[in-house]
Amino acid sequence: MRMRRKKHLEERTDRLRDYIILEKPLSVYRLKEHERYDIINPVEVFGNDNPVYLELGCGKGSFLAESALRNPDKNYFGVEVVPNVVVAAAEKAAELKLRNVRFLSTGAQLLHYILPESSVSGIYLNFSSPFPKKQYANSRLTYWRFLEKYRFVLKSGGWIKLKTDNVGFFDYSLESLQDNGFDIVFKTYDLYAGDVTDNIQTEYEKKFLKKDLKICALTAIMKN
Numbered sequence: 001m002r003m004r005r006k007k008h009l010e011e012r013t014d015r016l017r018d019y020i021i022l023e024k025p026l027s028v029y030r031l032k033e034h035e036r037y038d039i040i041n042p043v044e045v046f047g048n049d050n051p052v053y054l055e056l057g058c059g060k061g062s063f064l065a066e067s068a069l070r071n072p073d074k075n076y077f078g079v080e081v082v083p084n085v086v087v088a089a090a091e092k093a094a095e096l097k098l099r100n101v102r103f104l105s106t107g108a109q110l111l112h113y114i115l116p117e118s119s120v121s122g123i124y125l126n127f128s129s130p131f132p133k134k135q136y137a138n139s140r141l142t143y144w145r146f147l148e149k150y151r152f153v154l155k156s157g158g159w160i161k162l163k164t165d166n167v168g169f170f171d172y173s174l175e176s177l178q179d180n181g182f183d184i185v186f187k188t189y190d191l192y193a194g195d196v197t198d199n200i201q202t203e204y205e206k207k208f209l210k211k212d213l214k215i216c217a218l219t220a221i222m223k224n
């Protein structure tokens with residue numbers, strides 16, 4: 001049964017080669033030092049040098065699909081560690097025939113190997129897994145080691161936009177970003193109390209709004 005499910009996943013992934021351009025396991029450590037970096041060149045992938053944005057932990061990709069539809073002059077990579085979730089995201093993009101979005105089926109911890117230095121204009125962290133237990137703090141996508149990697153791929157003036165329903169994760173992220181080379185230029189503990197005209201709701205955001213939960217949001221800009 002497990003084998004059949006795996007084969008089914010492989011077949012779906014194979015059909016989406018144009019969209020899922022990098023797959024797990026990416027054994028960077030088996031590559032020679034000089035082969036480990038710049039695995040993907042966004043200009044070659046998209047055929048233009050439009051600005052590049054990432055969603056880390058993109059889930060089933062509805063935020064990315066809507067962002068790509070609204071902004072044909074911007075390019076998007078979805079990074080997602082769970083293979084069958086990334087397949088669902090790529091199927092959505094393929095259905096919509098989007099040419100400005102691609103998926104990397106891998107963990108955000110490998111970003112600095114995959115993408116060139118200073119190649120990304122902005123990073124979305126939408127409802128990242130909060131990992132509330134202290135012993136798993138190093139898996140939070142705003143842990144300092146992740147922020148180092150984001151600093152590597154972000155261009156000067158690049159930003160991170162984060163949304164979450166989890167106040168503990170939000171406070172942790174505010175502190176971690178400020179301690180690790182980012183200025184907070186916007187923050188709210190209740191996004192929908194203000195003007196939200198250009199907000200794109202994610203899958204998780206819709207779920208949390210239905211439960212009447214408040215949405216925290218921030219924008220952080222990388223210091224030079």
Ligand SMILES: C[S@@+](CC[C@H](N)C(=O)[O-])C[C@H]1O[C@@H](n2cnc3c(N)ncnc32)[C@H](O)[C@@H]1O
Binds near residue numbers: 079082085109
């Ligand atoms: C709560 S879901 C949010 C999905 C989507 N962003 C949304 O807002 O609807 C978090 C996602 O992050 C993914 N994730 C967790 N850690 C990750 C990592 N290190 N790299 C890439 N994806 C990760 C999980 O597999 C999951 O799909």
